[in-house]
Amino acid sequence: MRTARLLCRSQLSWRTAKLALSHDGLRAHLQGTSMKQHRLAAAVALVGLVLAGCDSQTSEVELKSPAQKASYGIGLNMGRSLSEEGMDDLDSKAVAQGIEDALAKKEPRIKDEDMIEAFSFLQTRAEERMVALNKEAAEAGKKFLEENGKRDGVVTTESGLQYEVVKKADGAQPKESDVVTVHYEGKLTDGTVFDSSVARGSPIDLPVGGVIPGWVEGLQLMHVGEKYKLYIPSELAYGEQSPSPAIPANSVLVFDLELIGIKDQKAAEPAAE
Template structure:
């Protein structure tokens, strides 16, 4: 499954969305009433904190950055030896940031008005053309992409624009945030991953059901061992050598198929064993290798959550259970 990076949808558009805050135009009131509001707010923070708009606005003479000031004072605060000194430095930092915000405010006023109007469907009018132009890019290009990524297949849901602006402008005004900047990016990325996986699960529900039924029936066969993780195996030949550990490299021959018999990879067919680290493969393989003595031949039945999950790998579709014939030839010295 290919997944776009939300933060890198468009370098220029992200530039244009980031620093919309410090001056004119008020920040919408933060109101995280539901999951969509929180996700929208975090998206705004993430866009403001991670993109390149600050540099863009600095180049345009619209913005004076406070990053160097913050970094310098944070280092000094960390090095301070007592709480009184730390409080004094924090007070100085707050005053300097306030000063920068006041300098930025009038310059950003028109930019922010234009950006806000563009998000609400406005047209170009006057001096705030840059904010309006960038806001138009957000409204016409980025927001549809955000909605597609965050709510795939559900046209009834969309990003809350007010909360997106609340997170975005609050970040750029150095206001106290309801979601920490460091947490916003991972939060949004995880929600995208969850949303897309949920959408894929619905698309592949029949395949998932067929795979689950196969594993359930296979577990009843004589000689098949089912581990707590869901991994199944049967011993074709029991080896008598050492058992690999996480730090080992192994030499193996293998033949991989889907549950319908489709071959997707085979060192046997290529005529050459493969060598790789025990932890450099899918979880189902790693778990099995750490149980197999050298010289063993096992047949592995790997559920999709121990294989490639929701990812698509050529013939391997999302949520595919995999079958491998594995011969552990040797443990390789590094």
């Protein structure tokens, strides 16, 4: 389930994974030891750069055949990713020339070592930009929580989790070992919704102990039937990792959370033979 994976505690940064795959794939390819998936990753990245960067060309491209549409989709996704990485100063003409030379089976215009060095430079610069952005996000999150904690009705726990009781009830409280049924909507502090079971019209079941720490703590504060608003510091969510493009690193997450029920695990277990 997509949502369960998103809320899982153990997450590798999608940005870090993408950068590592692209870099390792290019290095392996240039050294003649690439695996099939590395070659594909490098090729997709290059195609994406061309389609994302050549505005004058993409405006004239036909998008009729499945191949054309798929190519455009690759370019669109890669362009968005590159923009988020701050890599918006690449020379799209040089990228296009590289692909053209490769398709025409021409000799490379620069040495493999120069390409590796240049790619390493771009990756290092992108990582430096990410560090700066992460620092800004952490400072903004800290300021948000400081101000939010002053509001009436907001409770701040010892861990730093903040919550408001939106609707009270007197049902049972779950334990960390329980599986619960919940409805939720997750937002960034600016109100941007990044995930919502409410919008999908279907609550989800999840293990209390298998989600991000802010949820683990928040769920055990709740009674069945209650609705809470959780304000989760980044260190109780994904920290410096970015689990998806919709959730930047060091983000404070805001959840409207309804505890619908606690699953009867014994009833759910298959009968012994």
